[in-house]
Amino acid sequence: MNAPTEHPRKPRVAVHKFSSCDGCQLAFLNLGEDLLTLAGRIDLVHFAEAGPLDPDTGVDVAFVEGSVSTQEDLERIEHIRAHSSVLIAIGACATSGGIQGLRNQANGTEWVAQIYSHPEAIASLARSTPISSHVKVDFELWGCPVSGPQMLAVVNALLLGVAPRDNADKVCTECKRQGYPCVMVSRGIACMGPVTRAGCGALCPSLGRDCYGCYGPAENANTDALAAQFASLGLTPEAAVRRFQSINSQAPVFRAAADKLRTGSHD
Ligand code: SF4
Numbered sequence: 230m231n232a233p234t235e236h237p238r239k240p241r242v243a244v245h246k247f248s249s250c251d252g253c254q255l256a257f258l259n260l261g262e263d264l265l266t267l268a269g270r271i272d273l274v275h276f277a278e279a280g281p282l283d284p285d286t287g288v289d290v291a292f293v294e295g296s297v298s299t300q301e302d303l304e305r306i307e308h309i310r311a312h313s314s315v316l317i318a319i320g321a322c323a324t325s326g327g328i329q330g331l332r333n334q335a336n337g338t339e340w341v342a343q344i345y346s347h348p349e350a351i352a353s354l355a356r357s358t359p360i361s362s363h364v365k366v367d368f369e370l371w372g373c374p375v376s377g378p379q380m381l382a383v384v385n386a387l388l389l390g391v392a393p394r395d396n397a398d399k400v401c402t403e404c405k406r407q408g409y410p411c412v413m414v415s416r417g418i419a420c421m422g423p424v425t426r427a428g429c430g431a432l433c434p435s436l437g438r439d440c441y442g443c444y445g446p447a448e449n450a451n452t453d454a455l456a457a458q459f460a461s462l463g464l465t466p467e468a469a470v471r472r473f474q475s476i477n478s479q480a481p482v483f484r485a486a487a488d489k490l491r492t493g494s495h496d
Pocket residue numbers: 249250251252253254294295319320321322323327328372373374375
């Protein structure tokens with residue numbers, strides 16, 4: 230009699246939430262039918278938004294949404310890293326600190342005191358930081374929210390045993406490929422597309438509005454040239470700073486561009 234065939238176990242995947250709005254987890258859930266197909270090929274052991282709850286079993290791939298903004302976040306990310314073969318940071322919060330990272334350049338304690346009647350109940354760290362500031366990150370997917378199809382492509386690549394593709398092209402390349410009219414050239418609207426990483430399919434320009442940089446800095450982002458273009462369109466230095474200091478304010482390239490504008494040292 231033949232010995233029973235041993236089936237290899239399915240790859241274990243977890244999706245973890247840190248300080249975030251859950252939008253990137255929703256992007257994953259919104260994959261709908263594709264997610265159901267994927268669910269048949271993997272063992273989804275932890276994904277609080279979808280149901281499974283087991284943050285302690287070791288996994289092959291862990292997706293991490295959100296920034297490290299509390300003491301609990303600090304402790305949990307170490308635990309997750311120790312229990313994951315591959316760790317992928319998803320979304321602006323996890324890759325650059327996100328919108329909550331704006332407080333890194335302000336007095337966060339003062340802000341909390343102005344907003345909350347019991348500020349002592351807020352136990353946040355002084356700074357919001359990306360996952361890579363604390364543990365090794367194997368791959369980063371930028372965006373606010375991250376693109377569900379991009380997440381799916383990464384999982385599929387890992388299941389096939391190949392390295393996921395990192396698309397660090399600029400939004401302008403997607404815009405041109407789709408044939409959308411350029412809002413900056415045709416209507417004089419300041420657009421972050423020339424320095425922003427592709428991945429959204431040029432969603433905002435497709436609707437006739439400017440890109441606001443939610444996918445973070447592209448490769449070889451020429452922020453000096455864009456700052457000069459913003460000035461020629463009539464933006465004050467303060468207004469230009471706000472363009473760079475938004476969802477990905479703590480991404481080093483955008484922070485450096487804003488600092489240069491503040492000190493007037495742009496070329
Ligand atoms: S990156 Fe944007 S959508 Fe994703 S969790 Fe952070 S704030 Fe929400």
